[in-house]
Amino acid sequence: MRKLFALLGIATVASLMAYNWLRDDAIWHAEKNFHLTTLVGDQNGYILLPPEFVAQPFIRRIVWSPDGRYALLVQTVVRIDAPQNPQNYDMRHRVLAWSRATKRLTVLWESERTQTDINPERDFQFAFYKGIPACLLAVRVPSEGLPSWSVYHATLGGNTKMLGQFEDAYFLSPPEDTVRYLVFYLRENEKTNYLYAPVSTAGQLGEPRLLPPSLIEFGIYSMLSSEFPEYQLWYHDGKRLVGTHMEFKPDESGRLVGEPKSFFLWDPRTNTEQAIPQAEVRYYASQPRTLLRTDTVSQRVVHGADARTTSTTWLTEGEGATLIAADSEIAQVSPQGDALLYIAHGAAFYRALTRMDTKEAQALQERTAVEPYLKNGKQIGLALMMYVQDYDECFPPNWGNTEVAHVILPYVKSNEVFEVDGVFAFHYLMDGQTLSQIQSPGETVVGYLQLPNGRVVIHADGHVKWKRD
Numbered sequence: 001m002r003k004l005f006a007l008l009g010i011a012t013v014a015s016l017m018a019y020n021w022l023r024d025d026a027i028w029h030a031e032k033n034f035h036l037t038t039l040v041g042d043q044n045g046y047i048l049l050p051p052e053f054v055a056q057p058f059i060r061r062i063v064w065s066p067d068g069r070y071a072l073l074v075q076t077v078v079r080i081d082a083p084q085n086p087q088n089y090d091m092r093h094r095v096l097a098w099s100r101a102t103k104r105l106t107v108l109w110e111s112e113r114t115q116t117d118i119n120p121e122r123d124f125q126f127a128f129y130k131g132i133p134a135c136l137l138a139v140r141v142p143s144e145g146l147p148s149w150s151v152y153h154a155t156l157g158g159n160t161k162m163l164g165q166f167e168d169a170y171f172l173s174p175p176e177d178t179v180r181y182l183v184f185y186l187r188e189n190e191k192t193n194y195l196y197a198p199v200s201t202a203g204q205l206g207e208p209r210l211l212p213p214s215l216i217e218f219g220i221y222s223m224l225s226s227e228f229p230e231y232q233l234w235y236h237d238g239k240r241l242v243g244t245h246m247e248f249k250p251d252e253s254g255r256l257v258g259e260p261k262s263f264f265l266w267d268p269r270t271n272t273e274q275a276i277p278q279a280e281v282r283y284y285a286s287q288p289r290t291l292l293r294t295d296t297v298s299q300r301v302v303h304g305a306d307a308r309t310t311s312t313t314w315l316t317e318g319e320g321a322t323l324i325a326a327d328s329e330i331a332q333v334s335p336q337g338d339a340l341l342y343i344a345h346g347a348a349f350y351r352a353l354t355r356m357d358t359k360e361a362q363a364l365q366e367r368t369a370v371e372p373y374l375k376n377g378k379q380i381g382l383a384l385m386m387y388v389q390d391y392d393e394c395f396p397p398n399w400g401n402t403e404v405a406h407v408i409l410p411y412v413k414s415n416e417v418f419e420v421d422g423v424f425a426f427h428y429l430m431d432g433q434t435l436s437q438i439q440s441p442g443e444t445v446v447g448y449l450q451l452p453n454g455r456v457v458i459h460a461d462g463h464v465k466w467k468r469d
Helices: 002-034 213-221 358-390 401-412
Strands: 037-040 045-048 052-055 059-064 070-082 085-099 105-110 124-128 134-140 149-155 160-166 169-172 180-188 191-199 241-250 256-267 272-276 293-303 306-317 320-326 330-333 339-344 347-356 426-428 445-451 454-459 464-468
Touching (some): 037 306, 037 358, 045 306, 045 358, 052 070, 052 085, 059 330, 059 347, 070 124, 105 149, 134 169, 293 330, 306 330, 320 339, 347 358, 358 445, 358 454, 358 464, 401 426
Antiparallel strands (some): 037 045, 037 320, 045 347, 070 085, 085 105, 124 134, 134 149, 149 160, 169 180, 180 191, 256 272, 293 306, 306 320, 445 454, 454 464
């Protein structure tokens, strides 16, 4: 019985080793043949699958849904009526919904033809519903008259309906509630009333209610009144907002500075406030943020007498970075860190990310970097074998590394096989030996290419092997 268990254990270990070897070899084969990109970060490794086309130019903003299943794209389409007169043009602004599962685009909103540009960041607001493929959408189209904000409810499949037009509008999105809220104000007889109204998942706009004065004061002080969607301070239950009563005191320069005096919770469902001690304030803990970041770097590109400034997009994690695209200024990683949307030459592209162990990614990256030099080493080994056949099975005398390379050059046709990063790196170790003098050609080293972190070793039978320093 013990022998049986021992045999089963050996078989299990062998199976796991074979699985890992096949898996690593398959990943390396895919990277080599399909040009997958790898990123070695401080805590994780990643494989970036090849880019997939998403949308035509000109995409100017990307907004992922919190679950990473959808993305909203702000697009401007430019049409020039007469090529000889490029000043005669018009534009259409659009909001597109892209499904990661189906890879399909849907138009949620489209402007009339206009020659007026809009700001993709300041003139659009979005609020996704929790667990529902729907969102609230607010668009500000410049016009002389008021109101200027048009608010819509849209299913991400393309069913959009207008909720109304407002002089100003913002969204409240409780992270653990299914309801979303529209915040706006009305001016009557030089008095401004701040209101909010619930919007159901089906797009039904509820009865407006007055915001409590303490919340208005808190919102105005903390700049929430103009940036509600980005800087909401939700209580840990994800349904109530944490507000503060401020106390203002002059600093050394005489400028009034506010400090929290007391805290309260506001429930938007009931429009009620509740005092809470500072020691009991716990803010909502959203899902862990991905360590991945996108970084855009501007650089000067020169070609002859022409020069221009372009931007490149990099994907980074800690100190690790990999190039995503040139001539690209916009990129967003999905909230889960498993996908990337970016804009290159105005068009949108998608890349899926596969997380892996850092050591695996390092080995894969190293193996990929060494592959071209393994090919060069094989050419040198084959050239030496051809020389041996032509000269009575004798290896070249050791006249020196560069001289031996020159002797076998007719068999390889290019000096580049002897170089690493443009520098001559071939080292020759034989000195006129014959094949009959070599007892183990497969274990005898005849030369190598020196790389910064190792050697491509060339054996007497022509095969090559990577050896790390």
